[in-house]
Amino acid sequence: MYTRAEENYLKCIFHLEQEHKGAVATNAIAQMMSTKASSATDMIQRLADKELVSYRRYKGTTLTKEGIAVAVAVIRKHRLWEVFLVEKLNFQWDEVHEIAEQLEHIQSEELITRLDKFLDHPDYDPHGDPIPDKDGNIKKTEKKVLSEMSKSQHGILVGVRETSGEFLQYLDKRNIAIGTKIKVLGKEFFDGSMIIQVKKEQFFISKKIAENLYIQV
Amino acid sequence: MYTRAEENYLKCIFHLEQEHKGAVATNAIAQMMSTKASSATDMIQRLADKELVSYRRYKGTTLTKEGIAVAVAVIRKHRLWEVFLVEKLNFQWDEVHEIAEQLEHIQSEELITRLDKFLDHPDYDPHGDPIPDKDGNIKKTEKKVLSEMSKSQHGILVGVRETSGEFLQYLDKRNIAIGTKIKVLGKEFFDGSMIIQVKKEQFFISKKIAENLYIQV
DNA sequence: AACTTATTTTAGATTAGACTAAAAATATAC
DNA sequence: GTATATTTTTAGTCTAATCTAAAATAAGTT
Known part of the structure; x- marks a missing residue:
C-alpha cells in the first residue's frame, strides 16, 4: 500500500x-x-x-495508469465519506472536507463496498462532484462554468469549484445549493459580473463567484 | 494534537x-x-x-491524567466505530477490529459527537466492552471470567478477552454471542475444562476458552 | 546572442519513528 | 554475596518527509 x-x-x-x-x-x-x-x-x-x-x-x-488508479480510488473514498457525513450525520456541506481528507486514507476495500451500499450507491457527492465507481470510472458531467453562460440562458447548479468554507457559506446565505435553478438575467462585459435569478430572488454576483459555479444547461 | x-x-x-x-x-x-x-x-x-x-x-x-484522557478518548472512538461497522454496515464482530484501529485516529470532536448520536448513544461495543462517555468515564462492568465460575452457576456473556478472528469464529460456530445465556453444568478440576449449556445445546470447552469469556452473573 | 528572471533540482540538515548492537541496571541462582 | 541471566537503556544507523540554501536549467527581454 x-x-x-x-x-x-x-x-x-x-x-x-x-x-x-x-x-x-x-x-x-x-x-x-x-x-x-x-x-x-x-x-x-x-x-x-x-x-x-x-x-x-x-x-x-x-x-501513469497505476497512479491514476490510486488517485481515483482515494477520490472515491473521499466523496463517499462526504455523502455519509452530510446524509447520515447531518453535517453541512461546507464542514465535511477536512474530515473526509482524513477518512479517505482508511484502508479497507470491504469497508468502502459496504459504505457505498449503505449510502445506496450515490452518484454525486454533496458538492455535486461525481463519485468514481469501483473500477475507477468517473461520470463526465457536461457542466458549464456559470461565467461562460450568456444572458437569458438557464440551468441547474450541479457543482462548485472552490470548496472553502467562506464560499460555501456565501452560497448558503443566498439559498443557493446543488440542484438550485439559476437563470442569467444580465451580464456586464466590462468586469464579467452578472445578475442572476435564483427562485424568486435576483442577485448581483461578481465574476469571481460566477467562475466557481458549475451549471448543467 | x-x-x-x-x-x-x-x-x-x-x-x-x-x-x-x-x-x-x-x-x-x-x-x-x-x-x-x-x-x-x-x-x-x-x-x-x-x-x-x-x-x-x-x-x-x-x-498521567493527561495521558489517561488521551488514551480513553481513543478507546471511545475505537468502540463507537466498531458499533457503527457492525450495526450499520453489517460487519461481523470479528472483522471490525483492524478497521477501527484506523478510524480511531480520525481527528474531529464534532464527528464523534454526531456518530455517538447517530448510533443512539450505545453503552457497549460489539465485544461487550463499555464505551467511555464524552468526559472519559467508563462504566465498570462487574463481570466474571467464566473459568472462575462453579458448577450450576449461570449468567450472560457480556464480553470476550481474546479478540482474534479464530476465537470469535469459534464462538460464532457454536452460536455463542454477546447476550447469550450460559450455564455451567460441570467443571473438571484436573484441567479446568467445563461442560456448559448454551440455549438447548451442551458443549465441552477447554480452560483456555473459559478464560476468555466474561460473564455477568 | 547575452542578460535577467523564474522555475526546478540538488545538496545537506532535521525530525519522528524504527532498528541493531553494546552497555548498564536489576533480578535470580547457587 | 559473587556470578549469571534478564531487562532496560544508550549509542549509532536508517527511512520518509520535510526544510533552507545554492546550483542548474528554462524562459523572457532587449
Whole structure:
C-alpha cells in the first residue's frame, strides 16, 4: 500500500492534470500541497521510482495508469465519506472536507463496498462532484462554468469549484445549493459580473463567484 | 494534537496498566506494540517529555491524567466505530477490529459527537466492552471470567478477552454471542475444562476458552 | 546572442519513528 | 554475596518527509 503523503500527492496531481490538460508543473504541485518546490521534487522522484508518475526533469509530471488508479480510488473514498457525513450525520456541506481528507486514507476495500451500499450507491457527492465507481470510472458531467453562460440562458447548479468554507457559506446565505435553478438575467462585459435569478430572488454576483459555479444547461 | 504512534502507545499503556495494576514494564509495552524494547524506551521518553506518562528509568511507566484522557478518548472512538461497522454496515464482530484501529485516529470532536448520536448513544461495543462517555468515564462492568465460575452457576456473556478472528469464529460456530445465556453444568478440576449449556445445546470447552469469556452473573 | 528572471533540482540538515548492537541496571541462582 | 541471566537503556544507523540554501536549467527581454 501507499503512504498518506503519496496518496495526497497523487490526488493533487490528478486534479491539476484534469484542469490544465498536460504535464503538471512542480511549482503547481508544491503550491497545492502547501509545501516547498524542493519537497515536491523529492516526492515526485519517489513516485516516479514506483512508476506511479512519469517524470522528466524540468519538464513536468503526469500520472501513469497505476497512479491514476490510486488517485481515483482515494477520490472515491473521499466523496463517499462526504455523502455519509452530510446524509447520515447531518453535517453541512461546507464542514465535511477536512474530515473526509482524513477518512479517505482508511484502508479497507470491504469497508468502502459496504459504505457505498449503505449510502445506496450515490452518484454525486454533496458538492455535486461525481463519485468514481469501483473500477475507477468517473461520470463526465457536461457542466458549464456559470461565467461562460450568456444572458437569458438557464440551468441547474450541479457543482462548485472552490470548496472553502467562506464560499460555501456565501452560497448558503443566498439559498443557493446543488440542484438550485439559476437563470442569467444580465451580464456586464466590462468586469464579467452578472445578475442572476435564483427562485424568486435576483442577485448581483461578481465574476469571481460566477467562475466557481458549475451549471448543467 | 498527538501522532498516531503516540496515541497507540498511550492506548497500549492504558490497557496494560488496567490489567496488572501498577507501573508497566517496557518489555510489556514493546511486546504489545510488536516492536523492540529500544523503540519502546525511545517513545516512552518522548511521552514523558510531553508529560503524558510518568517514567523512571528501569522502574516502569504509568499514565498521567493527561495521558489517561488521551488514551480513553481513543478507546471511545475505537468502540463507537466498531458499533457503527457492525450495526450499520453489517460487519461481523470479528472483522471490525483492524478497521477501527484506523478510524480511531480520525481527528474531529464534532464527528464523534454526531456518530455517538447517530448510533443512539450505545453503552457497549460489539465485544461487550463499555464505551467511555464524552468526559472519559467508563462504566465498570462487574463481570466474571467464566473459568472462575462453579458448577450450576449461570449468567450472560457480556464480553470476550481474546479478540482474534479464530476465537470469535469459534464462538460464532457454536452460536455463542454477546447476550447469550450460559450455564455451567460441570467443571473438571484436573484441567479446568467445563461442560456448559448454551440455549438447548451442551458443549465441552477447554480452560483456555473459559478464560476468555466474561460473564455477568 | 547575452542578460535577467523564474522555475526546478540538488545538496545537506532535521525530525519522528524504527532498528541493531553494546552497555548498564536489576533480578535470580547457587 | 559473587556470578549469571534478564531487562532496560544508550549509542549509532536508517527511512520518509520535510526544510533552507545554492546550483542548474528554462524562459523572457532587449
